[in-house]
Amino acid sequence: MSSIDHWINGRLVASESGQTSPVYNPATGAVTAHVGLASSAEVDAAVTAAKNAFPAWRSTSLSRRAEVMFNFRQLVNENRTFISELISREHGKVPSDAAGELARGLENVEFACGIPAMLKGGYSESVSTGVDVYSIRQPLGVVAGITPFNFPAMVPMWMFANAIATGNSFILKPSEKDPSISLYLAELLAQAGVPDGVFNVVQGDKVAVDRILQHPDIAAVSFVGSTPIAKYIYTTGTANGKRVQALGGAKNHMVVLPDADIEMAADAAVSAAYGSAGERCMAISVVVAVGDVGDPLVDAIAKRLPAIKVGPGTDPSNEMGPVITAEHRDKVAGYLEGAPGEGATVVVDGRTADLPADGFFIGVSLIDNLKPDMKVYQEEIFGPVLGVIRVATFDEAVALINEHQYGNGTAIFTRDGGAARQFQFEINVGMVGINVPIPVPVAYYSFGGWKSSIFGDSNIYGPAGVDFYTRTKTVTSRWPDPATSSINLGFPETR
Numbered sequence: 001m002s003s004i005d006h007w008i009n010g011r012l013v014a015s016e017s018g019q020t021s022p023v024y025n026p027a028t029g030a031v032t033a034h035v036g037l038a039s040s041a042e043v044d045a046a047v048t049a050a051k052n053a054f055p056a057w058r059s060t061s062l063s064r065r066a067e068v069m070f071n072f073r074q075l076v077n078e079n080r081t082f083i084s085e086l087i088s089r090e091h092g093k094v095p096s097d098a099a100g101e102l103a104r105g106l107e108n109v110e111f112a113c114g115i116p117a118m119l120k121g122g123y124s125e126s127v128s129t130g131v132d133v134y135s136i137r138q139p140l141g142v143v144a145g146i147t148p149f150n151f152p153a154m155v156p157m158w159m160f161a162n163a164i165a166t167g168n169s170f171i172l173k174p175s176e177k178d179p180s181i182s183l184y185l186a187e188l189l190a191q192a193g194v195p196d197g198v199f200n201v202v203q204g205d206k207v208a209v210d211r212i213l214q215h216p217d218i219a220a221v222s223f224v225g226s227t228p229i230a231k232y233i234y235t236t237g238t239a240n241g242k243r244v245q246a247l248g249g250a251k252n253h254m255v256v257l258p259d260a261d262i263e264m265a266a267d268a269a270v271s272a273a274y275g276s277a278g279e280r281c282m283a284i285s286v287v288v289a290v291g292d293v294g295d296p297l298v299d300a301i302a303k304r305l306p307a308i309k310v311g312p313g314t315d316p317s318n319e320m321g322p323v324i325t326a327e328h329r330d331k332v333a334g335y336l337e338g339a340p341g342e343g344a345t346v347v348v349d350g351r352t353a354d355l356p357a358d359g360f361f362i363g364v365s366l367i368d369n370l371k372p373d374m375k376v377y378q379e380e381i382f383g384p385v386l387g388v389i390r391v392a393t394f395d396e397a398v399a400l401i402n403e404h405q406y407g408n409g410t411a412i413f414t415r416d417g418g419a420a421r422q423f424q425f426e427i428n429v430g431m432v433g434i435n436v437p438i439p440v441p442v443a444y445y446s447f448g449g450w451k452s453s454i455f456g457d458s459n460i461y462g463p464a465g466v467d468f469y470t471r472t473k474t475v476t477s478r479w480p481d482p483a484t485s486s487i488n489l490g491f492p493e494t495r
């Protein structure tokens, strides 16, 4: 059985902690490897490597740092089929979906290729006679990223592309459920020209995370994962003086107004709810049917479900793979079990689907007649389950979404531009789609939800990512003639 190691100072390093975690192929249920879980000392070794690499890397020219990002982009593109299959083997999503993840991740690398332009500061000449002021952005030093299982390539790229391009050195703590991809990306980064120690991977669990949160030489932590852990990372990291951005879970609503094209809305809801087996933080998990839209919309969605091909990613005709673990499959099934008792109607039950015997499969499910007080409505299920909640008016739909604990993404389907604009104006959610079900911002904007979907002030990637991984230094400069020099104890004035 193979073991999955750390990547420290430009090479693979086997874990010596004696602690490991099994890694599965979710499509077969088989254990494929064991990942070593870092001890605190192993995290410290990565921090030392990163700290030693930082002075030379931050002094490396912007052109060279951009060139390294261009090289990396090229290498990922050349190997995209292999990487997609690797993601599929450990995550379970079908390779075509993994290729989509990779493409969206690479957009962040492309953004980082333009880092020289992003790091341009401001310059004001003659703020006072003969005095100029300018601001520069400098890297923080050693920064860390802690990532979830559901996007093992894309979410690390949200972080490390900007972190490295801005001149930091980086420590990635990937999910222990699908850790291999991080090592492959590390190899490609090294081939692209990232010097040893600038990018490190520490495999691990809570022990590694807690050491990252405590380590005095780590300046900033980016986290993406579930809300309880995001909150913990934010409170602990900031209490230890670190800059922290922590993105959490979601429950994304898609509003369908009576004037919407029902067939188009049904296609969008099905694609956004069941893609990647619903294991996307921007998946649509609730359709809000306004007015008399409920019956035709539920019929249109239900009619599409038998055609969805569920199975292992090794068969290219499959559209949806398994969920990540047997425990998670059972948790998803638990929501279906509990829904009728809460008063909801299970229209399509994924537990009874005809599925492969092995692996962590569960079929697609549709639950109608959700109510705001139901657990199945309130909680993030993170599986192939779409709920429908019926409301009478647009205002009720907006109020419902605004009261929900999560505010990651939302969408509205309508032909009424005024209603769409009002929705965009009033909704308390960070990312909004208008006739777009999964409004993940392109890499030159920034990603972030509201409410319990984020902790801290900073969105991730794009311009917000550049801000997060740098700090501003403002320089006031004067080149006077020494002959004019004198002492003046008054506060410096500009006029």
Ligand code: NAD
Residues within 6 Å of the ligand: 146, 147, 148, 149, 150, 151, 155, 173, 174, 175, 176, 204, 205, 206, 209, 210, 224, 225, 226, 227, 229, 230, 247, 248, 249, 250, 280, 281, 380, 382, 408, 449, 453
């Ligand atoms: P998770 O919170 O269980 O794990 C995320 C990371 O935290 C992993 O690296 C894990 O090892 C670590 N971790 C887990 N438990 C910990 C603990 N007790 N102490 C310290 N560290 C711990 O999340 P997951 O199951 O891997 O990912 C799914 C979740 O991530 C969902 O809630 C999903 O909505 C969310 N997510 C959010 C976004 C976003 O951008 N908002 C994107 C992707 C995923």
